[in-house]
Amino acid sequence: MIMILETIGQLLIKVREENPLVHNITNVVVTNFTANGLLALGASPVMAYAKQEVADMAKIAGALVLNIGTLNEHEIEAMLIAGKSANQHGVPVLFDPVGAGATSYRTETSQRLAQELDLAFIRGNAAEIANVIGERWEIKGVDAKEAGGDVEDLARAAAKKLRTIVAITGKVDVISDGETTYSIHNGHPILTKVTGTGCLLTSVMGAFAAIANDKLIAGAAALVCYGVAAQLAAEKAAGVGPGSFQIEFLNALHNVTADDVRRFGYIEKKE
Amino acid sequence: MIMILETIGQLLIKVREENPLVHNITNVVVTNFTANGLLALGASPVMAYAKQEVADMAKIAGALVLNIGTLNEHEIEAMLIAGKSANQHGVPVLFDPVGAGATSYRTETSQRLAQELDLAFIRGNAAEIANVIGERWEIKGVDAKEAGGDVEDLARAAAKKLRTIVAITGKVDVISDGETTYSIHNGHPILTKVTGTGCLLTSVMGAFAAIANDKLIAGAAALVCYGVAAQLAAEKAAGVGPGSFQIEFLNALHNVTADDVRRFGYIEKKE
Amino acid sequence: MIMILETIGQLLIKVREENPLVHNITNVVVTNFTANGLLALGASPVMAYAKQEVADMAKIAGALVLNIGTLNEHEIEAMLIAGKSANQHGVPVLFDPVGAGATSYRTETSQRLAQELDLAFIRGNAAEIANVIGERWEIKGVDAKEAGGDVEDLARAAAKKLRTIVAITGKVDVISDGETTYSIHNGHPILTKVTGTGCLLTSVMGAFAAIANDKLIAGAAALVCYGVAAQLAAEKAAGVGPGSFQIEFLNALHNVTADDVRRFGYIEKKE
Numbered sequence: 155m156i157m158i159l160e161t162i163g164q165l166l167i168k169v170r171e172e173n174p175l176v177h178n179i180t181n182v183v184v185t186n187f188t189a190n191g192l193l194a195l196g197a198s199p200v201m202a203y204a205k206q207e208v209a210d211m212a213k214i215a216g217a218l219v220l221n222i223g224t225l226n227e228h229e230i231e232a233m234l235i236a237g238k239s240a241n242q243h244g245v246p247v248l249f250d251p252v253g254a255g256a257t258s259y260r261t262e263t264s265q266r267l268a269q270e271l272d273l274a275f276i277r278g279n280a281a282e283i284a285n286v287i288g289e290r291w292e293i294k295g296v297d298a299k300e301a302g303g304d305v306e307d308l309a310r311a312a313a314k315k316l317r318t319i320v321a322i323t324g325k326v327d328v329i330s331d332g333e334t335t336y337s338i339h340n341g342h343p344i345l346t347k348v349t350g351t352g353c354l355l356t357s358v359m360g361a362f363a364a365i366a367n368d369k370l371i372a373g374a375a376a377l378v379c380y381g382v383a384a385q386l387a388a389e390k391a392a393g394v395g396p397g398s399f400q401i402e403f404l405n406a407l408h409n410v411t412a413d414d415v416r417r418f419g420y421i422e423k424k425e
Numbered sequence: 426m427i428m429i430l431e432t433i434g435q436l437l438i439k440v441r442e443e444n445p446l447v448h449n450i451t452n453v454v455v456t457n458f459t460a461n462g463l464l465a466l467g468a469s470p471v472m473a474y475a476k477q478e479v480a481d482m483a484k485i486a487g488a489l490v491l492n493i494g495t496l497n498e499h500e501i502e503a504m505l506i507a508g509k510s511a512n513q514h515g516v517p518v519l520f521d522p523v524g525a526g527a528t529s530y531r532t533e534t535s536q537r538l539a540q541e542l543d544l545a546f547i548r549g550n551a552a553e554i555a556n557v558i559g560e561r562w563e564i565k566g567v568d569a570k571e572a573g574g575d576v577e578d579l580a581r582a583a584a585k586k587l588r589t590i591v592a593i594t595g596k597v598d599v600i601s602d603g604e605t606t607y608s609i610h611n612g613h614p615i616l617t618k619v620t621g622t623g624c625l626l627t628s629v630m631g632a633f634a635a636i637a638n639d640k641l642i643a644g645a646a647a648l649v650c651y652g653v654a655a656q657l658a659a660e661k662a663a664g665v666g667p668g669s670f671q672i673e674f675l676n677a678l679h680n681v682t683a684d685d686v687r688r689f690g691y692i693e694k695k696e
Numbered sequence: 697m698i699m700i701l702e703t704i705g706q707l708l709i710k711v712r713e714e715n716p717l718v719h720n721i722t723n724v725v726v727t728n729f730t731a732n733g734l735l736a737l738g739a740s741p742v743m744a745y746a747k748q749e750v751a752d753m754a755k756i757a758g759a760l761v762l763n764i765g766t767l768n769e770h771e772i773e774a775m776l777i778a779g780k781s782a783n784q785h786g787v788p789v790l791f792d793p794v795g796a797g798a799t800s801y802r803t804e805t806s807q808r809l810a811q812e813l814d815l816a817f818i819r820g821n822a823a824e825i826a827n828v829i830g831e832r833w834e835i836k837g838v839d840a841k842e843a844g845g846d847v848e849d850l851a852r853a854a855a856k857k858l859r860t861i862v863a864i865t866g867k868v869d870v871i872s873d874g875e876t877t878y879s880i881h882n883g884h885p886i887l888t889k890v891t892g893t894g895c896l897l898t899s900v901m902g903a904f905a906a907i908a909n910d911k912l913i914a915g916a917a918a919l920v921c922y923g924v925a926a927q928l929a930a931e932k933a934a935g936v937g938p939g940s941f942q943i944e945f946l947n948a949l950h951n952v953t954a955d956d957v958r959r960f961g962y963i964e965k966k967e
Binding site for chain 3: 452453454455456457458494495496497498524527528529530531617618619620621665666667668669671672
């Protein structure tokens with residue numbers, strides 16, 4: 155896996171060189187953290203929500219990220235308009251089905267977005283992804299219980315059913331296009347103590363998707379770089395607390411290098 | 426008061442063990458801080474605002490927190506739907522009347538929510554609470570001037586009139602169910618230099634209300650644990666500034682122990 | 697320029713003494729940071745967005761700040777109501793045309809607000825200001841490319857055309873009322889790595905506008921104090937990253953003194 159870590163390091167450098175514009179329609183809890191995380195990494199965030207402008211903004215973006223963490227009917231309408239504009243202009247669309255399964259409104263909206271838009275990626279925890287494809291996993295609020303079930307199988311099945319790349323994050327992260335699957339063993343448990351670390355990850359995948367032709371590798375690269383940054387940050391904030399981790403993580407997204415990826419990245423190809 | 430500090434320490438441990446889901450319908454200024462504060466403490470936050478889903482989310486929550494800091498007509502509608510669902514399912518509803526008295530829209534909305542819902546708690550500063558029960562205290566924006574007036578009497582009167590537990594926070598915090606009243610002498614002035622520390626406190630009261638039968642003690646426990654955490658954080662950020670205090674406070678909410686409560690908690694029973 | 701730095705230092709002290717209420721109708725990305733920045737400086741922030749209450753809130757404020765970073769039709773309506781109320785009651789209105797030029801919705805809304813309201817200040821990057829007066833500069837998302845063009849000339853021309861004070865921020869900050877122009881050489885490049893540093897600056901200008909009769913000097917004072925605080929923070933966070941800078945910047949807004957202004961402020965009068 156040395157070759158792929160080399161490629162991932164190069165993509166990280168390319169994100170910083172090309173500074174891609176990532177258009178986010180995301181939830182109110184994580185907007186600030188998402189913008190700061192993308193800036194720290196070296197991408198250029200924009201948030202735009204009004205139906206009057208989302209088509210214009212999405213088409214000039216390098217990627218469009220849709221996140222239903224605090225969805226409402228106006229935002230869903232805007233997501234569909236933005237998503238269709240992105241689809242028309244070849245801009246990759248990423249979808250984060252926050253809380254799918256927690257309420258039927260979230261589950262149905264997720265399924266509708268997955269159906270009406272041509273998605274490049276879906277990223278969620280196992281319960282969310284399962285609910286998008288109509289399987290039931292236990293979910294509590296917006297945080298999944300990582301109960302039984304094979305996450306790799308789920309990613310593969312969801313990718314095939316939804317004809318997109320599916321990333322399932324948890325203790326181990328898995329990403330699959332239905333044919334090829336990678337598992338990534340980076341990251342740190344303290345990520346679960348800071349809100350929006352999943353949401354920001356989807357936006358970071360957007361930044362990588364914007365600058366890479368091979369979308370599966372782009373997604374895997376985002377997972378590895380993000381996980382390695384989390385490890386570096388967790389080391390600095392060890393024993394201090396989640397407040398300090400949040401700040402160190404923004405620092406680490408800014409400071410993580412291709413060399414760190416080479417040294418600490420841990421990715422396996424599964425088939 | 427050694428006995429009650431013992432109980433409060435046990436409740437803190439129970440919050441972390443049970444990890445209650447707290448559904449917040451709150452203002453856009455404090456969503457991120459509220460979510461991170463609840464996560465740091467050991468609770469599980471969820472934000473959901475759409476009328477299509479709030480009833481579903483509220484009924485599976487351990488507590489519902491309503492905060493009118495940036496209210497609008499759609500949010501008020503959602504609060505009423507969520508509140509009624511919570512009432513039906515025995516989920517405690519907490520209300521934070523941010524800025525009641527600053528505009529008549531806030532005052533009237535506060536009175537309407539207090540009337541139409543069966544509230545378990547109201548928490549605010551003295552001016553806000555006074556305005557909810559139709560008395561006038563000076564208010565400037567959303568920050569009260571702690572002018573004259575006996576805060577304990579106000580808490581008692583408001584609790585009787587609104588038939589709920591009332592917490593009034595300020596230099597000294599007071600909580601009363603109309604019969605029994607506690608005053609809590611923890612906390613730190615620098616809390617007023619970080620936005621949302623009042624709002625987060627109401628959500629923390631929600632986390633305690635979710636796991637305790639005696640709601641008055643639950644509320645007092647939240648006030649003590651929160652105040653002690655603030656003192657620990659203020660010590661770490663002494664002389665540095667409110668930016669660092671904010672981070673240290675999130676750390677402290679994560680790190681504060683039953684033993685800290687025993688050592689630094691300062692609560693008095695008033696009648 | 698020693699005299700003017702003396703005046704600026706006095707204004708900083710006055711902000712902290714008078715603690716002006718700044719009513720913000722701003723974007724969802726920066727609400728928390730804006731509130732914390734104003735609190736840290738010594739002002740009193742309030743966010744209120746509902747058409748039912750913005751007139752009431754604006755009229756009791758020391759300044760009203762309008763920011764279209766995540767505009768929608770309801771917010772625009774509220775901005776017009778609040779702005780007219782502020783105009784009637786002599787409350788200075790500041791406008792931040794975030795992303796003007798990025799979409800026609802933003803450009804047209806900016807022009808409409810500038811036309812229908814009596815603005816005391818507009819603050820933006822060069823591309824935004826150019827787009828408000830109908831000139832084209834390149835813009836990418838909400839971040840301007842500081843391409844050619846003379847920024848001082850642009851500020852002067854925009855001030856004359858819009859009959860307001862115009863502040864253009866970038867590597868060098870410029871503020872002009874069309875007759876007198878100042879350039880300020882404070883600040884630090886890492887400000888561009890934290891979201892909302894421009895938005896917060898407009899709100900800080902609001903705090904100074906609230907307490908000073910000479911609005912041009914008030915605006916210049918805000919730019920100098922903000923820039924000096926950024927330099928102090930950048931020194932503390934040197935080599936660490938944008939997460940730490942964000943926190944140190946909040947600390948510095950709290951800690952920056954009239955003496956720091958005297959020592960590190962760098963302002964030139966241009967005509």
